[in-house]
Amino acid sequence: MTPVVTVKNLTARYGENIVFEGVSFDIFKGEIFAIVGGNGCGKTTIFKCMTGLLKPSGGKILVSGIDPATEDEDKLKTLRKETGVLFQSSALFGSMTLYDNMALVLKEYTTLPSPVIDMIIKTKLGMVRLAGCENLLPSELSGGMKKRAGIARAMVMDPMVLFLDEPSAGLDPITSEEFDMLVKNINTGMGTTMIIITHQLESIFNIAHRVIMLDKDAKGIIAEGDPRELRKNSKDPRVTAFLGGGITRHSAGHEQAEAD
Amino acid sequence: MKHPDQNYTIRVEGEKRQSVTLHLSGDLVTENIDRPMAEIKSVLDDYTPSQLTIDLSGIDTLDSAGAMALAKTEDDATTRSIPLKIVNMTPRMKNMMGLLNRKALAENYLDHEPNPGTLDRMTNVFLDIYNDFNRVMIFVGELLSAMLYSILHPLSIRWGDSLLYIKRAGVDGLPILGLISFLIGLIIAFMSSLQLKQFGANIYVASFLAIAVVRELGPIMTAILVAGRSGSAFAAEIGTMKVNEEIDALVVMGFDPVRFIAVPKVIAAMVAVPLLTLYADLFGVLGGLVVGVTGLDLTPYTYIQQTIKSIATFDIISGIVKALVFAVLISGISCQRGFETGEGAEAVGISATSAVVSSIFLIIVADSIFAIVIHYIR
Ligand SMILES: Nc1ncnc2c1ncn2[C@@H]1O[C@H](COP(=O)(O)OP(=O)(O)OP(=O)(O)O)[C@@H](O)[C@H]1O
Ligand SMILES: [Mg+2]
Numbered sequence: 001m002t003p004v005v006t007v008k009n010l011t012a013r014y015g016e017n018i019v020f021e022g023v024s025f026d027i028f029k030g031e032i033f034a035i036v037g038g039n040g041c042g043k044t045t046i047f048k049c050m051t052g053l054l055k056p057s058g059g060k061i062l063v064s065g066i067d068p069a070t071e072d073e074d075k076l077k078t079l080r081k082e083t084g085v086l087f088q089s090s091a092l093f094g095s096m097t098l099y100d101n102m103a104l105v106l107k108e109y110t111t112l113p114s115p116v117i118d119m120i121i122k123t124k125l126g127m128v129r130l131a132g133c134e135n136l137l138p139s140e141l142s143g144g145m146k147k148r149a150g151i152a153r154a155m156v157m158d159p160m161v162l163f164l165d166e167p168s169a170g171l172d173p174i175t176s177e178e179f180d181m182l183v184k185n186i187n188t189g190m191g192t193t194m195i196i197i198t199h200q201l202e203s204i205f206n207i208a209h210r211v212i213m214l215d216k217d218a219k220g221i222i223a224e225g226d227p228r229e230l231r232k233n234s235k236d237p238r239v240t241a242f243l244g245g246g247i248t249r250h251s252a253g254h255e256q257a258e259a260d
Numbered sequence: 261m262k263h264p265d266q267n268y269t270i271r272v273e274g275e276k277r278q279s280v281t282l283h284l285s286g287d288l289v290t291e292n293i294d295r296p297m298a299e300i301k302s303v304l305d306d307y308t309p310s311q312l313t314i315d316l317s318g319i320d321t322l323d324s325a326g327a328m329a330l331a332k333t334e335d336d337a338t339t340r341s342i343p344l345k346i347v348n349m350t351p352r353m354k355n356m357m358g359l360l361n362r363k364a365l366a367e368n369y370l371d372h373e374p375n376p377g378t379l380d381r382m383t384n385v386f387l388d389i390y391n392d393f394n395r396v397m398i399f400v401g402e403l404l405s406a407m408l409y410s411i412l413h414p415l416s417i418r419w420g421d422s423l424l425y426i427k428r429a430g431v432d433g434l435p436i437l438g439l440i441s442f443l444i445g446l447i448i449a450f451m452s453s454l455q456l457k458q459f460g461a462n463i464y465v466a467s468f469l470a471i472a473v474v475r476e477l478g479p480i481m482t483a484i485l486v487a488g489r490s491g492s493a494f495a496a497e498i499g500t501m502k503v504n505e506e507i508d509a510l511v512v513m514g515f516d517p518v519r520f521i522a523v524p525k526v527i528a529a530m531v532a533v534p535l536l537t538l539y540a541d542l543f544g545v546l547g548g549l550v551v552g553v554t555g556l557d558l559t560p561y562t563y564i565q566q567t568i569k570s571i572a573t574f575d576i577i578s579g580i581v582k583a584l585v586f587a588v589l590i591s592g593i594s595c596q597r598g599f600e601t602g603e604g605a606e607a608v609g610i611s612a613t614s615a616v617v618s619s620i621f622l623i624i625v626a627d628s629i630f631a632i633v634i635h636y637i638r
Contacts (some may be wrong), residue, residue, distance in 0.1 A: 051512045080514030091509035094501075105513055 001028045004161055004193045005050065019045050019126035020219045021058070025212055029160075032187050032194045032207050034227070036242070037214035043197045044088075046214070047165050050078070050195065051085050051189055080167055084154030086112045086164045090146040092138035098125065098149050099134040101158045103148055109157060124152045128182060144175040148182065154190055155186065160187075161193045168200045178204045201243065205231075266292070268297050269318075272307070282547045285318020288326030297329045304336060312337055315350035318443045327356040331365055347517040375421035390608035399518075406519040407526065419515040421524035422531075429490040430532030435537065439486050441540040442490040444481065445473060445547025453556055462556040466548060466569035473544035474575045480627060483586035485618035486529065492596040494525050495615035498598025499608035507599070526588060534580045541579065574638070582630055 003026035011021040019042040027033045035043050048054035052068030061068055065193060066079040076178055102121045106112060112120070116153050125131050128148035147167060153163055167183070168176035184207045187194055198204060204211055204227045210231065213223040215238060223230050223239040231243040282303065286297060304312070314321070314333070319327035322330075330346065337344040349357075376384070410417045453465045498521060501507050510517045545567055552558040594615040601611045 033386040051508075053508050053511060083512070084511065087505040091505040093506055094504070095482075108514065152289055154453050166292075184361055255485065 003027055004029050009022045009059035010056050014055050019221060022045055025218050030191050030192055031209050034196045034198055034204050034208035034211040034256040036211055041214040047197050061139055081157055082160045084159035084162045084166055086150045086154045088165045090150035092149055094138050097135050097137055102153050104154050124156055128152045145170050164196045168203055183207055268345055269298055272303055276307050279311040280307050281313040281315055283315045287321040289321055289323045290325040293329055301335050309342060312342050312344045314346045316346055322353050322356055327360055331360050332412040335366055339621050344351045394594055402518045403522055403592055406523050408464035418524045422527045425452055425525050425528030426532050429486060429528055430536055433489055437536055437540055438543045439541035442547040445544035449548035463566050466552055466566035469548035470545060470567040470570045472578055474541050474571050478544055479537050479579050479582040480543040483538045483623045484620055486533055487590045487616055488557040491615045491619040493589045494594035495598040496608055496612040498595055499601035499611040525595060526591040530584055530588035530592035532581040535581040538577055578634055585626055586623050589626060592618045593618045593622055
């Protein structure tokens with residue numbers, strides 16, 4: 001298997017403050033890959049590097065063979081077409097309806113006639129159960145609906161890779177579980193590689209095939225692998241504490257893992 | 261050591277350089293914790309005891325500051341290698357002591373940075389201005405290349421947005437701009453008529469006002485009004501998009517934010533401001549006309565004739581050119597301020613304010629340059 005995303009020796013710093021150094025991992029086709037870790041460990045930073053919003057201060061990233069920090073317009077254009085991004089705040093354009101939010105991308109990258117564009121948008125909105133909402137403005141949606149609209153917009157070009165920044169933050173447990181199922185269905189149905197940044201333990205265990213865990217003090221990765229395996233077998237107290245659900249629930253988490 | 265007006269007492273028992281016991285009683289609380297701390301420290305300094313015992317049996321209240329004072333004393337004693345025992349601690353006090361992060365307390369990370377001297381501060385101000393200038397220049401480059409691209413690919417311009425901003429910056433501003441121009445025309449005509457009347461030069465009020473309005477007041481007033489109405493709106497809108505990650509979303513979707521967001525606004529301003537300027541000219545002259553007809557015994561016909569005679573085509577064209585330049589300056593700097601917005605709601609307000617201030621500053625600077633250039637062209 002060839003990796004879709006390769007991160008090699010990545011270092012990021014803001015001024016003097018080194019967030020992490022020497023971070024390396026591969027993400028393979030069709031995987032749901034989670035990046036977890038405590039507050040301030042650099043998840044958002046790594047996300048920004050992978051989407052090309054931030055130039056890393058060292059190391060290399062390849063997303064489907066293209067460096068997101070490249071200056072080459074054509075390569076960037078290809079990369080943008082092959083990746084979708086869901087931001088933490090959904091980042092729908094507030095002055096546009098859902099329809100326009102999605103049509104924008106289709107019109108930029110394709111020359112499809114508008115009936116086909118309509119059809120594609122209807123399909124995508126139906127997939128996230130927002131059929132009939134195409135003429136609403138983002139301000140008229142609830143938080144959960146915004147997230148689903150955001151993923152519909154990110155999926156509108158059927159990207160190979162989808163980045164999701166804390167998708168379930170701010171969602172209630174039921175909505176968040178529904179959202180996880182949506183992510184899983186898209187993953188199995190369309191084979192999209194998903195990179196998810198999250199704090200939600202449920203999400204990690206429900207959908208992630210593989211996870212890396214970053215740590216603020218270690219300034220890098222402290223664990224990598226199947227989240228269930230890690231919870232059961234990791235020797236690192238930081239890892240078991242996090243995946244077991246906090247320091248006090250640590251042992252309870254272990255029992256649950258064994259019962260699984 | 262008795263303190264009748266204080267909420268605590270410290271009694272020292274023992275001899276210098278021998279075993280010493282401090283009997284603390286009363287309240288060790290945040291209010292005046294500095295005093296017991298200083299006193300305990302002076303006891304350590306004076307007595308340099310071989311062994312120190314702190315007796316807390318008399319303490320009524322110990323809050324976290326009191327616990328901090330005890331911890332500090334412990335640390336002090338450790339550094340001076342004086343063995344210290346704290347006795348008669350209630351479980352509540354123990355809990356309070358347990359809350360302290362002793363390691364953090366020992367570090368001096370709260371050391372305040374030394375206050376910068378006047379010279380440093382001045383250097384910083386100049387550095388800020390220099391960096392700001394650099395960022396603006398970089399943005400000017402991006403804007404120019406985006407404008408050039410848009411001119412070469414007119415279909416890529418978001419004309420819908422441009423129209424919307426023409427409406428917001430132009431049409432929606434008509435009532436207020438008309439009113440202000442009319443009143444300023446009226447006031448200036450009235451003031452000048454008081455002087456010119458004395459020489460029987462009533463008719464020259466029309467000339468004076470026409471020249472003043474068309475050359476200076478019309479363009480300047482329009483520009484300042486647009487800066488206040490639309491400059492702030494542009495900056496706040498872009499700033500909010502920045503805070504909402506919408507700008508980031510544009511980038512990862514493969515759009516150039518400057519081309520996508522700034523260009524329609526600049527185009528809208530370039531259409532709206534010259535038209536608004538002509539409109540302001542008209543209303544300014546109208547204000548003068550009212551004064552001329554009611555106060556100076558002029559007929560509307562003679563007033564208008566005199567106005568037309570006084571203005572050269574050059575004046576009108578130079579006014580429009582000025583308006584175009586002002587439009588680019590206002591929309592450009594406002595967009596730049598918007599893109600520069602930091603994190604949070606406060607940053608949006610700062611950007612909006614800075615957009616208006618910078619716009620007005622640039623308008624005045626550009627107008628001065630125009631005054632000189634036009635003087636030599638003429
Ligand atoms: N724009 C910035 N300028 C300076 N330092 C920053 C900036 N953004 C983040 N940092 C620093 O980088 C470190 C990592 O931040 P990052 O936002 O990547 O953490 P995170 O893992 O996403 O945390 P959270 O779970 O709280 O979102 C933090 O220590 C933070 O102080
Ligand atoms: Mg984050």
